[in-house]
Amino acid sequence: MHVSGIEDKARKARDKKALYGTDVDLESYESEAKPQVIVANAEDLPSVVKKAAMDVGVKLDGESSGSFVQMDQTPVIAKSLYEGVEIMDMASALEKYDFLQDYWWKLVAPDADKYTAEVAAAPPAGYFIRAKKGMKTVFPVKSCLYLGSSNLNQRVHNVIIAEEGSELHVITGCTTPAHVQRGLHVGVSEFFIQKNAKVSFTMVHSWGKEVEVRPRTGITIAEGGSLSNNYILLKPVKTIQTFPTATLAGRGAVASFNTVIYATMGNIDVGSNVNLNAPETSAESISRVVCVGGEVIARGRMTGRVPGARAHLECVGLLLSDKGRIYSIPELDGQSRDLDMSHEAAVGRISEEELEYLMSRGLSSEEATSVIVRGFLDVEIKGLPDDLKQEIKNITQREDLKGAP
Amino acid sequence: MWLLEIEDLSVSIGSKQVLKNFNLRISRGETHVLFGPNGTGKTTLLNVIAGIPRYVIDGGRIVFKGEDITHMSMDERARLGIGMAFQRPPAIRGLRLRDLIKIINPKADAMAILKKMDFEAFADRDVNRGFSGGEVKRSEMVQLLAQQPDFVMLDEPDSGVDLENIKLIGEAINTLTQKDQRPSQRTKSGVIITHFGHILDYMKADRAHVMLGGSIVCSGNPGEILEQIKKSGYEGCVGCTCPV
Ligand SMILES: Nc1ncnc2c1ncn2[C@@H]1O[C@H](COP(=O)(O)OP(=O)(O)OP(=O)(O)O)[C@@H](O)[C@H]1O
Ligand SMILES: [Mg+2]
Numbered sequence: 059m060h061v062s063g064i065e066d067k068a069r070k071a072r073d074k075k076a077l078y079g080t081d082v083d084l085e086s087y088e089s090e091a092k093p094q095v096i097v098a099n100a101e102d103l104p105s106v107v108k109k110a111a112m113d114v115g116v117k118l119d120g121e122s123s124g125s126f127v128q129m130d131q132t133p134v135i136a137k138s139l140y141e142g143v144e145i146m147d148m149a150s151a152l153e154k155y156d157f158l159q160d161y162w163w164k165l166v167a168p169d170a171d172k173y174t175a176e177v178a179a180a181p182p183a184g185y186f187i188r189a190k191k192g193m194k195t196v197f198p199v200k201s202c203l204y205l206g207s208s209n210l211n212q213r214v215h216n217v218i219i220a221e222e223g224s225e226l227h228v229i230t231g232c233t234t235p236a237h238v239q240r241g242l243h244v245g246v247s248e249f250f251i252q253k254n255a256k257v258s259f260t261m262v263h264s265w266g267k268e269v270e271v272r273p274r275t276g277i278t279i280a281e282g283g284s285l286s287n288n289y290i291l292l293k294p295v296k297t298i299q300t301f302p303t304a305t306l307a308g309r310g311a312v313a314s315f316n317t318v319i320y321a322t323m324g325n326i327d328v329g330s331n332v333n334l335n336a337p338e339t340s341a342e343s344i345s346r347v348v349c350v351g352g353e354v355i356a357r358g359r360m361t362g363r364v365p366g367a368r369a370h371l372e373c374v375g376l377l378l379s380d381k382g383r384i385y386s387i388p389e390l391d392g393q394s395r396d397l398d399m400s401h402e403a404a405v406g407r408i409s410e411e412e413l414e415y416l417m418s419r420g421l422s423s424e425e426a427t428s429v430i431v432r433g434f435l436d437v438e439i440k441g442l443p444d445d446l447k448q449e450i451k452n453i454t455q456r457e458d459l460k461g462a463p
Numbered sequence: 464m465w466l467l468e469i470e471d472l473s474v475s476i477g478s479k480q481v482l483k484n485f486n487l488r489i490s491r492g493e494t495h496v497l498f499g500p501n502g503t504g505k506t507t508l509l510n511v512i513a514g515i516p517r518y519v520i521d522g523g524r525i526v527f528k529g530e531d532i533t534h535m536s537m538d539e540r541a542r543l544g545i546g547m548a549f550q551r552p553p554a555i556r557g558l559r560l561r562d563l564i565k566i567i568n569p570k571a572d573a574m575a576i577l578k579k580m581d582f583e584a585f586a587d588r589d590v591n592r593g594f595s596g597g598e599v600k601r602s603e604m605v606q607l608l609a610q611q612p613d614f615v616m617l618d619e620p621d622s623g624v625d626l627e628n629i630k631l632i633g634e635a636i637n638t639l640t641q642k643d644q645r646p647s648q649r650t651k652s653g654v655i656i657t658h659f660g661h662i663l664d665y666m667k668a669d670r671a672h673v674m675l676g677g678s679i680v681c682s683g684n685p686g687e688i689l690e691q692i693k694k695s696g697y698e699g700c701v702g703c704t705c706p707v
Contacts, residue, residue: 409553410517411553412553412555414515414516414537415549415552415553415555416555417536417537417538417541418513418514418515418537418538418541418546418547418549419541419546419563419566419567419606419610420538420541420542420567420610421538421566421567422538423536423538425566426538429555429558429566430555430558432557432558433555433556433557433558433589434556434557435557436556436557
């Protein structure tokens, strides 16, 4: 699409409400932020940023194949440590590569809603990550999107291309420091997983009580490609709405979505949407929600369009308080013969029997609840390198995950 | 000198009365066996001693270490020294057996305990998840060995267990009840429920009782009582001449 075409569309969609989620008043946020200092190495980042990243499981100075950090609207580092992976800030990438026009806004429409329109109208920021043909690494690209100023509308537009036969792991931590009173994060992401490429994408969110979040993600997976997408939200947030859409476009493509949510407040509307458009494709979506307050809407949609496609949805929720709500919406849309699609949804409480069992061993009711909650959130994630698996486990096994306050 | 005293205990679940004026005393250092047909209230008794809250106490009391624990919470009782191997324990997803051992007793040597029960291979499995019937029983023993209660209650620790593992479980019960020490030095006690009594070949028991219809109808030497049941059934024990 021509640049002016994108801008036109964006302009027309400026007031277009999103299909899901509460409506955000974009006017109440500022889009200009003080530019941040660009650094050459991850070690040179401000210590508050390094610490915030660490809290969302992103050890920036640990072993990685590269890093990307955006503070407010400024990409402050985009650096590869492995020749097989290219990492750039989006503006530089668009300048350098004409071919990017074939990917830019191809999986997310600029006029999908007012949030995509907002990003389309903004100067490009965010990351461009490219795993080169046949290049494989188990060391993750570590990225952090840091919203550090109050009342800011942080906008990012990311593109990931995993070329044929590559293997790429990305972990992104999105976070706000405690002093940020209020903020909005709008992120457009487009992932292209090409033939036989293997990608894992892990996103950990840790926002503030007055932060609103609207990610918009489109993913396409070609023949033999695979995606393991993991989303973890354990900290308070005001509102979040996201419904990433993956299209399994080539024979044998595989997608797996894991969602782990511990909600104490806010309006959290999350899910995944998978189109199984090619033979022998399969998709799985597993979500585990613990709600001690706030409203969680857990969506899952699978659309099977060719014979032999296999899809499974699982939404399990533990509702531990009268002040909370879990609304689970699993949808299966079969549009072909010979499909194998299933779903499993449950909303309930902690089993008395398990609680009593642990209490008979001397655990207090609170300790037992917390052990059961942590166990419940310990989702088995496939397709991740062991180190990354361990880091995710560390996040979901934190001591502060309890029953009703 | 009594570690546990149960006096005129009556218990019901819903509208059904399960225990009727139940009486039992166990001294320090003693291990008792409970026999009785299915549905007679054996598990109920142990659950009520452990403090599982879904039962209604209609009367009577439970005294442990001289303290009335009839209405004490489960975890308080556990910390006071009561431990139980469940007949059918639940699985806890996401909780590794190794981690549970550490939570039960941070000072426990988890690997040594697992080794004693030939259970090392299960250290990283979720507690009881997908365990076979016999494996569940060893998992229970592993947890009790970490907990080291002063009074251990074993609800059919031998059911579904193969011949080699029955020996391991018997030995673990002896350890928990200090049968390696001289009788005068033992301070820990236990109660075990078993249907076939095979486990009694591998552990030391001091006394046995037959439960029928929610109360004890006969007490005496474990071997003799088992013989009596085998010969003339539970009914044959009613009004038996065994000294109570
Ligand atoms: N929740 C419940 N609701 C109704 N009845 C119950 C409940 N729990 C137990 N009972 C009944 O109480 C009686 C005693 O059960 P209990 O489990 O104590 O028997 P038991 O002696 O341990 O039997 P077994 O040898 O089969 O293990 C049984 O008739 C049982 O069906
Ligand atoms: Mg029983």
